Amino acid sequence: MAAVASRFAGLCASLKNRRRERTPAVFIHSLSLCSSPLSPASSSASPYTKLASHCHFFHRFTTRMEFWSQGSIDTNEGLVEQLKQYGAIQSNKVAEVMKTINRALFVPEGSPAYVDSPMPIGYNATISAPHMHATCLELLKEHLQPGMRALDIGSGTGYLTACFALMVGPHGHAVGVEHIPELVASSISSIKKSAAASLLEDGVLSVHVGDGRLGWPELAPYDAIHVGAAAPEIPPALLEQLKPGGRMVIPVGSYFQDLKVVDKNPDGSISVHSATSVRYVPLTSRGTQLQGY
Ligand code: SAH
Secondary structure: OHHHHHHHHHHHHHHHHHHHOOOOOHHHHHHHHHOOOOOOOOOOHHHHHHHHOOHHHHHHHHHHHHHHHOOOOOOHHHHHHHHHHHHHOHHHHHHHHHHHOOOHOOOOOOOOOOOOOEEEEEOOOEOHHHHHHHHHHHHHHHHHHOOOOEEEEEEOOHHHHHHHHHOOOOOEEEEEEEEOOOHHHHHHHHHHOOOOOOHHHHEEHHHOOOOHHOHHHHOOOOEEEEEEEOOOOHHHHHHOOEEEEEEEEEEEOOOOOOEEEEEEEEOOOOOEEEEEEEOOOOOOHHHHHHHOO
């Protein structure tokens, strides 16, 4: 175990150095696609977790190994339980909403619904991995209270928009903006089969075709803004549409990306911190996306 641990420590150090130098590395890419939140689920001081506290990449890799070694999951509840054990879900609120919205309704037919991985959904887009959905819900949960307004940019399959709608409830608003019309249509038909169907019918939840970089001014300001695609920088329109006291979660960067948590303070000033390293598809023009970036 010590030998394995030291080999991985070396690998981690070299990956970190590469990262500083911003040299592309395929291994980083594949790890990032499987990115997990920083807070480990396991509190036991195993050699893995001890090393993990020194090495972000090692932690990610080993928690994935632990996760995968527990066998395949074939129910939405099972997935939620795994995400709880794994530390991606930390609150009952997020567990409840992820149990209520069945991921299987949102992944393309034939895709394994309960695998903790992003899945292609066509048009050079992906549904985010369940642990990333959980991470974003955890980061935003205080801003998704009943009656609040949520904006989901790059809503893709509509999975998170549906979760937001359930959380803000019948007196709130959850708005999805997606620039691929076919994805908007399929997200609406998935939502209609889900536990958020009545909220769609009542207009609490809506999904629109549009350029998400411009936000959705009609229902601004928003308590919570989620961006499901990586922006080179935080779009000014989204900052403008964030309510004082509100929070935006947005991946920022090109190859290497950070999940930024942007808080608009009550006086209108902005505080930003990074939650974790991630790998999302770009927030871009429809043409660039359809050409494969
Ligand atoms: N949260 C979604 C993520 C989908 S992937 C899910 O898990 O299903 C990111 C999405 O952002 C894609 O559907 C892509 O089409 C969309 N997107 C990229 N750039 C965009 C833009 N400028 N405006 C709106 N949507 C955009």
